[in-house]
Amino acid sequence: MVFWAADFLGSVKGLGAGSAATLSAGFVLGMAAGRAAAGPVVRRGGRPDRLLALAAAVGLGGFAVLWASPAPVAVAGLVVTGLGVALLYPVILGQALAARPSEPARAAARCALASGVAIGVAPLVLGALADLTTLRAAALVAPVLLLVLLARCGRRLRNR
Known part of the structure; x- marks a missing residue:
């Protein structure tokens, strides 16, 4: 989102x-606000799958507004998308640490490596996809990934 929002x-x-370049910062502002609120939200939010499902749903809602609305309202959708995805990394990091309580440094390092690779590779993949199709089509990767996460969390919540 950060890399292609201005072009979009x-x-x-x-x-x-x-x-476009100035207003694309709406995503980062939304993420900053979401991360600032992450502590209280995580403490009150309950199970990680519920939090991840909520975050993915908020991100999807914001993306829908970004996609379907004219420019001024689309920027608000960008902010809401940032709010939604802001919780993903902290909650997933918490899950990784909980899964490896005897090796928290290793779990945190793997999460940092995974996010670094994603941040480094995603713009290249999206750029290549946009070159093969259109930017509008390539942008659909973000909601597809959020839908996959939402479905996974929904399945895990139903199975418990």
Whole structure:
């Protein structure tokens, strides 16, 4: 989202280059607000699968607004998407640490490595996909991944 939001706002939503670049920060602002609220939300939110499902649903809702709305409202969707995905890393990190209580440094290192690889590879993959199709089509990778996470969490919640 961080890497292609400005181009999406410009080429798909019709904003000028300067406005699109400036307003693409809405995603980062949403993530910052979500991370700031993560502590209390995680303490009150209960089970990790429930929190991940909630975060994915909020992210999907924000993406739907971003996708379907005109430019000014689309930026609000970008902020809401940031709010939703903000909880994903802290909750998944907590799950990794809980899964390996005897090796918390190793679990944290693997999470950091995985996120670093994702952050480094995702723009290349999305760029290549956009070159093969369109930016609008490539952007659909984000909600597809959120839907997969939501389905996984839903299945785990039903099985418990």
